[in-house]
Amino acid sequence: MFLIIKRLWQVNWAEQWQYRANLLMYLLYWLVSPIIYLAVWTSIANQKGSVNGFTANDFITYYMLLLICDQVTSNIVIHTFGYKIQDGSLSGELIRPIHPMLTNGLVNNIAFKMLTIMGLTPIWIILYFLFKPDFSSVSITGILLAIPVMLLAFVIGYLLSATVTSLAFWTTRVYSIHEFYFALILLFSGQFVPLTLMPKVIQDIAQYLPFQLLLYYPIQLIRGKLSAEQIMQGYVMAFIWLGISALLFNWVWRNGVKRYSAVGA
Amino acid sequence: MHTLKLLSSFLKVNIQMALAYRADTVVNILLNLMWLGWELLSLNIIFSNTTTLGGWGLGELISLLGVFRLVNTLMIALIWPNTEKFNQSIRDGSMDYTILQPVNSMFLVTFSRITVWRIWDLVLAIILIVVGINMAGDVTTPFNILTFMLLAITGTIIIYSLWIVLIALTFWFTKFDNNVTILQALMDSGRYPATVYPAWLRIIVTFIIPIAVATTIPLQALRGELVIGKILMYVAISFISFFVASKVWKLGLKRYSGASS
Amino acid sequence: MSANSIFVEQLSKTYQVPEREAGFSAAVRSFFKRKYKDVKAVQHVNFTITQGEIVGFLGPNGAGKTTTLKMLSGLLHPTGGQASVLGFTPWELKPDYLRSMTLVMGQRNRLSWDIPASDSFLLNQAIYRIPDDVYKQTYKELDEMLELEPLMKKPVRNLSLGERMKCEIAVGLLHRPKVLFLDEPTIGLDITGQARIREFLREYNKRTGATILLTSHYMADVTALCERIIIIHQGQLKYDGGINDLSRKIAPFKLIGVRLTDADSHDLSGYGTQVQNEEDAEKRYIQVKAEDVTRITSRLLADLPIHDITITDPPIEDVIEQAFNQ
Numbered sequence: 001m002f003l004i005i006k007r008l009w010q011v012n013w014a015e016q017w018q019y020r021a022n023l024l025m026y027l028l029y030w031l032v033s034p035i036i037y038l039a040v041w042t043s044i045a046n047q048k049g050s051v052n053g054f055t056a057n058d059f060i061t062y063y064m065l066l067l068i069c070d071q072v073t074s075n076i077v078i079h080t081f082g083y084k085i086q087d088g089s090l091s092g093e094l095i096r097p098i099h100p101m102l103t104n105g106l107v108n109n110i111a112f113k114m115l116t117i118m119g120l121t122p123i124w125i126i127l128y129f130l131f132k133p134d135f136s137s138v139s140i141t142g143i144l145l146a147i148p149v150m151l152l153a154f155v156i157g158y159l160l161s162a163t164v165t166s167l168a169f170w171t172t173r174v175y176s177i178h179e180f181y182f183a184l185i186l187l188f189s190g191q192f193v194p195l196t197l198m199p200k201v202i203q204d205i206a207q208y209l210p211f212q213l214l215l216y217y218p219i220q221l222i223r224g225k226l227s228a229e230q231i232m233q234g235y236v237m238a239f240i241w242l243g244i245s246a247l248l249f250n251w252v253w254r255n256g257v258k259r260y261s262a263v264g265a
Numbered sequence: 266m267h268t269l270k271l272l273s274s275f276l277k278v279n280i281q282m283a284l285a286y287r288a289d290t291v292v293n294i295l296l297n298l299m300w301l302g303w304e305l306l307s308l309n310i311i312f313s314n315t316t317t318l319g320g321w322g323l324g325e326l327i328s329l330l331g332v333f334r335l336v337n338t339l340m341i342a343l344i345w346p347n348t349e350k351f352n353q354s355i356r357d358g359s360m361d362y363t364i365l366q367p368v369n370s371m372f373l374v375t376f377s378r379i380t381v382w383r384i385w386d387l388v389l390a391i392i393l394i395v396v397g398i399n400m401a402g403d404v405t406t407p408f409n410i411l412t413f414m415l416l417a418i419t420g421t422i423i424i425y426s427l428w429i430v431l432i433a434l435t436f437w438f439t440k441f442d443n444n445v446t447i448l449q450a451l452m453d454s455g456r457y458p459a460t461v462y463p464a465w466l467r468i469i470v471t472f473i474i475p476i477a478v479a480t481t482i483p484l485q486a487l488r489g490e491l492v493i494g495k496i497l498m499y500v501a502i503s504f505i506s507f508f509v510a511s512k513v514w515k516l517g518l519k520r521y522s523g524a525s526s
Numbered sequence: 527m528s529a530n531s532i533f534v535e536q537l538s539k540t541y542q543v544p545e546r547e548a549g550f551s552a553a554v555r556s557f558f559k560r561k562y563k564d565v566k567a568v569q570h571v572n573f574t575i576t577q578g579e580i581v582g583f584l585g586p587n588g589a590g591k592t593t594t595l596k597m598l599s600g601l602l603h604p605t606g607g608q609a610s611v612l613g614f615t616p617w618e619l620k621p622d623y624l625r626s627m628t629l630v631m632g633q634r635n636r637l638s639w640d641i642p643a644s645d646s647f648l649l650n651q652a653i654y655r656i657p658d659d660v661y662k663q664t665y666k667e668l669d670e671m672l673e674l675e676p677l678m679k680k681p682v683r684n685l686s687l688g689e690r691m692k693c694e695i696a697v698g699l700l701h702r703p704k705v706l707f708l709d710e711p712t713i714g715l716d717i718t719g720q721a722r723i724r725e726f727l728r729e730y731n732k733r734t735g736a737t738i739l740l741t742s743h744y745m746a747d748v749t750a751l752c753e754r755i756i757i758i759h760q761g762q763l764k765y766d767g768g769i770n771d772l773s774r775k776i777a778p779f780k781l782i783g784v785r786l787t788d789a790d791s792h793d794l795s796g797y798g799t800q801v802q803n804e805e806d807a808e809k810r811y812i813q814v815k816a817e818d819v820t821r822i823t824s825r826l827l828a829d830l831p832i833h834d835i836t837i838t839d840p841p842i843e844d845v846i847e848q849a850f851n852q
Contacts, residue, residue, distance in 0.1 A: 025443040029450040035466065036454055043461040044315045051314045130465065176292045183299060192307055197314060267655065274652035281641040285681060361601050362636045365629055366653050367621035373653075522617060523539070523603045 012111040027119050038063035060133040065219045073153045073214040075109045077161045078178045085168035101162045137224045146218040152238040153213040159245035169256030190216025210241035279379040319461035328397025333455040334390035336479045342383035348445050413487035419503035420479025426510035436517035455480035531737040532575040536607035539568040567593040569761040580738040582752035590761040591741045595707045599629040628703040632710035637682045643693040644678040654701035668696045688719035708740035745843045776849045778816040783809040785834040
């Protein structure tokens with residue numbers, strides 16, 4: 001198993017490295033909206049002193065950490081597998097004795113991440129000097145507590161995206177469904193604005209959804225803004241959703257593959 | 266006259282295509298409404314926490330959203346699909362056929378794909394602009410409306426020219442598949458007034474990838490914030506950039522046919 | 527305008543291909559100082575084609591056929607020499623020129639994938655400014671020859687390869703071009719599909735007097751359509767003349783086929799080179815020089831128990847291949 005992972009890593013790393021120019025472009029594309037939100041909210045905070053307890057520096061640290069968290073917890077499985085299911089090229093991977101999504105796909109995503117994080121580092125440092133955030137509220141304990149939950153969130157997010165992608169076994173409109181899924185993330189993860197500034201209804205719903213684990217929860221944890229009780233709650237939610245998403249993915253994938261082989265695509 | 270006839274032919278072909286994928290068209294319209302809902306919600310969230318953003322009120326931001334959607338529709342309905350087709354045609358060689366047609370190739374490359382259903386987006390955009398202006402309670406003179414329309418057109422021409430230059434670069438760097446990513450990436454900055462951005466970002470979206478020229482600036486004209494000299498300057502810039510773009514396009518074609526080497 | 531439809535003089539095209547070694551430091555070096563290698567795709571080619579001729583343009587892959595066709599249609603600028611087609615210099619891309627010729631490439635699509643071909647036809651009517659009555663007339667004629675009507679309403683994506691090729695050729699002919707450049711118009715088609723296209727091209731040439739210059743990998747296309755062929759190899763003109771003269775000039779050989787009463791027991795190598803021929807498995811073939819035919823035939827008849835004997839020209843494919851290899 002270890003050898004398989006090693007070989008998969010070599011192949012996927014080489015492949016992603018080939019696309020490094022595309023990757024840089026992706027990074028650029030993905031950087032813009034957090035920076036715009038950052039600019040919008042700091043301008044409001046500067047004007048009023050603070051927004052609902054968030055000062056301009058709070059916003060800056062929030063979005064600067066968001067850039068990192070998003071890179072760790074997000075995935076590109078819809079882009080790597082959606083078309084494979086649709087044009088039938090998944091067949092080649094299905095007859096191999098390893099799970100396409102859980103080995104090759106996962107390794108591919110991690111290789112992608114490594115490269116984007118490599119690309120992000122210098123950009124992040126430049127942004128650091130442009131915005132000069134004050135990270136004094138960040139503690140080592142916060143970071144150490146956030147790392148496991150970010151990894152859990154990546155796995156949950158990966159499984160959920162993989163579930164949505166697997167709908168391609170049934171419908172050609174999987175990209176539209178994914179767009180809807182993406183809107184849910186935007187609404188409930190804290191990507192647009194720290195969840196506490198969202199309308200009460202959204203905050204209440206977000207409590208029970210896994211999406212806040214992707215961004216809001218780890219960011220606040222690193223910024224030392226969560227109470228011990230809230231931290232506990234987050235971990236419990238993470239494990240519950242890990243179970244739910246694993247079961248969900250397993251069920252959808254099994255039925256999808258069954259259907260795929262029946263249709264003979 | 267002939268150009269109009271050609272345009273209507275392109276439109277017909279593209280309506281056919283939209284009809285061939287009618288379920289997708291319906292889904293896309295629904296998704297589009299969803300994003301409009303999200304945009305309004307996000308404005309609502311911003312303005313539940315403040316009364317002005319960069320000196321502009323909610324009404325003004327709604328009309329800015331309208332202007333943004335106007336430009337964005339142009340991008341989504343015309344620029345992105347034609348970029349995709351252009352890159353595809355460079356890859357598979359069907360660019361050869363485009364060049365051999367007895368019609369200006371820049372025209373063909375601009376209009377051969379039109380995402381037809383997006384046209385209703387223009388209606389939505391205009392509604393947003395009108396509602397926004399009414400909410401803001403600004404006094405708009407006919408002159409302001411005229412300059413607004415003029416600057417929306419010049420801004421669009423400037424962005425269009427930049428697009429032509431970006432895709433023409435593919436003639437030199439054949440692997441330049443990401444030719445428009447930078448334009449696409451910065452597009453979102455048009456949702457908010459450029460005045461809220463830090464200076465470096467404001468410089469980028471005004472001078473380098475001039476999204477603001479087609480969004481923030483026309484709206485400033487609508488609110489009567491621009492002096493006549495500035496308006497004339499933007500008109501001049503749009504002429505120059507269009508001229509430069511068509512020159513670059515021609516050079517690119519020469520490069521493609523090996524005339525320059 | 528001269529009576530010549532196509533006139534080519536000393537036409538040459540040299541590509542500059544950047545050369546780079548693998549590796550990072552080589553990449554950095556090449557960023558500052560690019561090294562180029564010259565690839566001579568076409569070198570000093572001369573020929574003229576008169577109006578109404580069908581000429582086969584042959585050569586192995588990479589011989590420069592497509593490059594030449596691209597220069598003649600105006601897509602590529604030559605690095606040397608002249609060409610004129612219908613009195614125009616192709617690479618000036620004058621609209622009047624573009625409206626009087628067509629280039630059809632078997633491996634490229636001009637029709638939109640997702641819509642019925644009829645809509646793409648109408649679009650091309652607008653692009654080429656074809657008046658309605660002329661369009662209707664041309665369409666009627668093309669339909670007669672190619673049986674297009676049943677294909678027009680289906681999205682192109684749902685057509686078979688052969689059906690699609692018919693539409694591709696038809697859409698390229700809507701503006702009644704006087705000169706046709708066809709690059710592999712039958713590629714990928716089955717035998718009947720190829721025959722269809724061939725028949726059509728012959729008919730079209732007869733009806734309209736159009737000049738046709740075509741390349742093909744299928745020798746049958748060439749032997750059926752062209753009286754004249756031009757062979758190009760490594761960018762240079764190797765042969766220009768009648769297809770029937772080719773074997774005499776390039777390969778003055780004959781094939782003697784014999785059926786023996788006791789098939790395999792005799793050794794024929796003493797009479798000439800033994801060759802394979804799939805068409806008639808029962809016969810054995812030897813290739814001999816044209817002037818030796820009579821002498822060897824009589825020797826064969828004297829020496830061996832011969833059941834049946836034939837004397838033929840070698841297949842054109844073999845002759846052409848020999849021409850390439852010279």
